[in-house]
Amino acid sequence: MSVLEQNFPVVQKKLSVDLKGNKTDIIICSYDDHFLVIATQIGTMGTILHARKDADISVHPTFSVSVIFGKRDEPMLVACARQLIEHISLLVCSSSGTSQPLVLSLGLKDHSAETLKGIVSAVTENRLW
Template sequence: MEPHERSRMAIPRFPVATTQLSSIIEDTRTEFMLCSYDDAVLVIVTQLGKLGTILHARKEQVHSGTSTFNVNVLMGKRDEPILVACARQIIEHMSNSGSSRSLVLSLGLKNHSPVTLRGIIDVIISNKVW
């Protein structure tokens, strides 16, 4: 069995590039949907079959020319700094890859361990849609 099952889904009359895949992370089937909009990237990750904590991350330019990254929890667990760290790592990678889009990330996870989140980040980065 392949560690990642991947399929491109073309949705007629809706011009959003979408990638759906699943992966086994820490013995748990994890579903991914990555959508590329003109101004943002939407990533939905679930081990529960539903949405979880929803975060918004964006790059901000500071007048000195350096960049900072702002991550906000829109809905869900506000007391899970590891979820914020996950979003920050993804938006930093997006920025380093040349993307200026923001990130909307939904994480519906059974396990919030660093190993699980590292696996999720690796799958998202290796299947980037930005």
């Protein structure tokens, strides 16, 4: 299994963090046209969200986040995706002029603000953008 992971053609990082007593596995992948982040405490994909920066119309950028699959009544999951796309947009746009969209999968036992801040922090510290 580890040989296959070493030869995987997509740039990726894997890490595990402890968030409020829950082991949280995080995988960050950088594709040519988007970023994929999977954060799970339950071993499955969970809720899948899509986040992107809207076209630059004004000085202040706007962002769109939509739930593709899963819990649509969890505003904290949407807030987590929005935080990550804002970080991506800030860093990627300053270097390349464009921002790539984000696909975010959150399979969490705990949807608290503290847990989601921990995920945002872990992903931004280990970013691939």
